[in-house]
Amino acid sequence: xxxxxxxxxxxxxxxxxSILSRDPTGMxxxxxxxxxxxxxxxxxxxxxxxxxxxxxxxxxxxxxxLARRGESVQRVRLHSWVDAPTVWMAIRRARPGDIxxxxxxxxxxxxxxxxxxxxxxxxxxxxxxxxxxxxGFPELVRCTTSPALLRSIVExxxxxxxxxxxxxxxxxxxxxxxxxxxxxxxxxxxxxxxxEAAKSPFSDVRRDGPIDHAGHAGVHHEIHEFTDGxxxxxxxxxxxx
Amino acid sequence: xxxxxxxGPLKPKVEVQFDRPYRHHEPRDxxxxxxxxxxxxxxxxxxxxxxxxxYTEGKGEEDLxxxxxxxxxxxxxxxxxxxxxxxxxxxxxxxxxxxGVIVKVRWCVRVRLFFDGSxxxxxxxxFDVGHVPPARMLSSGA
Numbered sequence: 001x002x003x004x005x006x007x008x009x010x011x012x013x014x015x016x017x018s019i020l021s022r023d024p025t026g027m028x029x030x031x032x033x034x035x036x037x038x039x040x041x042x043x044x045x046x047x048x049x050x051x052x053x054x055x056x057x058x059x060x061x062x063x064x065x066l067a068r069r070g071e072s073v074q075r076v077r078l079h080s081w082v083d084a085p086t087v088w089m090a091i092r093r094a095r096p097g098d099i100x101x102x103x104x105x106x107x108x109x110x111x112x113x114x115x116x117x118x119x120x121x122x123x124x125x126x127x128x129x130x131x132x133x134x135x136g137f138p139e140l141v142r143c144t145t146s147p148a149l150l151r152s153i154v155e156x157x158x159x160x161x162x163x164x165x166x167x168x169x170x171x172x173x174x175x176x177x178x179x180x181x182x183x184x185x186x187x188x189x190x191x192x193x194x195x196e197a198a199k200s201p202f203s204d205v206r207r208d209g210p211i212d213h214a215g216h217a218g219v220h221h222e223i224h225e226f227t228d229g230x231x232x233x234x235x236x237x238x239x240x241x
Numbered sequence: 242x243x244x245x246x247x248x249g250p251l252k253p254k255v256e257v258q259f260d261r262p263y264r265h266h267e268p269r270d271x272x273x274x275x276x277x278x279x280x281x282x283x284x285x286x287x288x289x290x291x292x293x294x295x296y297t298e299g300k301g302e303e304d305l306x307x308x309x310x311x312x313x314x315x316x317x318x319x320x321x322x323x324x325x326x327x328x329x330x331x332x333x334x335x336x337x338x339x340x341g342v343i344v345k346v347r348w349c350v351r352v353r354l355f356f357d358g359s360x361x362x363x364x365x366x367x368f369d370v371g372h373v374p375p376a377r378m379l380s381s382g383a
Contacts, residue, residue, distance in 0.1 A: 006367075007345075010298045189300050196342050197378055 008157035009192035014185075016056040017064075019153055024144050026152030029058065031065045034141060038062070041138040043099065043126035048134060049143030052183030055130035056103050058143065062128065063101045072098040078107040087116055096124040105129035145182040147174050153184065154191070167198040254279040255352045255364035264368035266332055272368075273329040274350050278320055281354070286320050289313045290353040291328045295336055295370075299344035308333060326352075337371030342378055 012018065021029040038045055047055045047062075056077075067073045074090040076083075087108065090100050100120065108116060113135060120127050129137060151173050154160065172194050173187075180186035260273035272293060278286075293309035309330040316322060332348075339346040348370050354362045 006298065006347075009300075010345075011301060011303055012296070012298055192300050 006158065007192055007195050008159055008163065009188050009195055013157055014153075014188045017060040019057060019156060021054060021058040021061045022149055022152055024146040024149050026146075026148045029061075029141075031061050034058075034062060035065055035069075038128065038140055041140065044120070044137055045128060045140035046105070046135055046137035047128070047130045047141055047143060048132070048139050049130075050132060050183070052180070052185035052187070053143035053145050054149075054184060055143050058141070059101055059103055059128065059130050066099055066101075074098065074100040075103075076100065077103040078105065080107050081109045081112050084108050084112045084116065088119065091116065091120050091123065091125050091127075094125045097126070099126040099128055102127060102129045105131045105135055106133065145177075145184055147177045150174075150177045150184055150187055153188070163195070163199075167195050251284055251356070251360075251362075252280040253284075253354060253362045253364075255354070255362075257350060257352065257364065257366045259350075259366075259368060260329075264366075266368060266370050268332060268334045268337065268371055270332050270370075271329055272332050272350075273327070275325065275327045276352050276364075277325045278352075278354065279324070281320050281356075285357045286354050287314070287357060288355040289319060289326065290351070290355070291326070292351045292353070293330055293332075293348070294351065295346055295348045297344050297346055299341070306336075332370055335371075337373045338369040339373045340375035342376050 006013075021031070023029050047058055049055050060075075063073050063075055072095065074094050076087050076090045078084075078087065087100070087102055090102075094100055105113065117127065117136070119125075127137070128140070129135070131137075151170065154164070154168070154173055168191060172191065176187040176190040176194070179190060255276055255278055257274060257276045260275075261270075266272055274291075278289075289312075291309070291311040291313070292307055294305055294307045296305035297303050309328075311328055313319065313326070318326065336346050338348055347367050350366045350368065352364045354364075356362070
């Protein structure tokens with residue numbers, strides 16, 4: 001069975017935590033200076049931006065940086081207001097001064113969001129949230145996108161030197177950005193499909209690197225990396241113990 | 242053949258060898274793996290985790306199942322005393338490896354090194370289980 005090249009645009013390579021947080025010019029965001037700004041804002045703030053602009057990715061990196069400097073960090077992702085009890089529990093579970101990172105804060109709704117925020121303020125927990133719009137928190141950073149940002153993300157994906165220019169071209173990246181109005185997530189999904197469509201007839205790159213009879217691995221079957229607490233090699237690492 | 246990513250002075254390398262040519266196994270086969278660790282000179286490894294798992298790859302939500310897991314903390318089995326290791330497990334009946342367009346199912350062996358502090362290093366090696374033919378995209382005229 002011919003083993004195929006892993007699609008570099010799949011979720012495992014592009015989800016929050018798997019890629020670096022970058023500014024619209026494509027340069028990595030200075031997380032340390034954002035933490036200084038967070039402190040200056042009193043410890044609670046919002047990362048604001050439209051769908052697919054890198055808010056969740058930035059939140060994950062900030063949460064990891066906070067944890068690295070010894071802070072206790074709780075992380076919650078909201079899907080709807082029904083998840084509000086989970087946030088409330090996270091706030092209650094945290095100790096005074098701890099920070100609770102909440103993705104998609106706007107899903108809590110205005111009333112429940114106000115109650116959660118009041119609870120956090122009264123119990124001296126800090127909140128770092130992402131939202132599509134201003135939600136009453138001081139704004140830590142506003143995420144915006146650009147073709148240069150998408151290109152820089154693509155450059156950082158596994159095997160870029162192997163498939164870029166053969167299966168996916170610069171024009172494809174720019175077109176995907178336009179097609180989805182700057183939504184990076186949707187643009188990467190489109191590039192996933194483009195990669196799949198392009199690799200099918202491309203027999204030379206369908207097979208991975210050489211595999212000898214001793215069962216040594218081909219280079220494209222392997223991922224080797226430091227995780228720093230993030231899972232960028234597929235499955236959630238917590239499930240591995 | 243292995244690759245490593247340079248992120249600081251530490252350049253670990255985990256070279257894995259499977260017991261079957263082309264890393265292709267049948268369901269219920271015994272999977273046996275040997276590995277060798279290099280590039281950890283002077284760094285204390287406090288544990289090594291071995292795992293065999295499958296995961297889905299594609300757009301959207303992902304899934305996984307850990308089939309085999311083993312954590313080694315015995316110092317006599319860790320570098321620098323021992324720089325090589327081995328483990329084996331019988332493979333299950335399913336899921337089989339699958340190369341779909343929207344979703345793929347992959348099996349892999351992972352060797353994870355835990356260094357002093359919070360740093361860890363993961364080495365992942367894909368192998369196949371079964372013979373499900375890969376999916377093909379229909380051309381627009383089909």
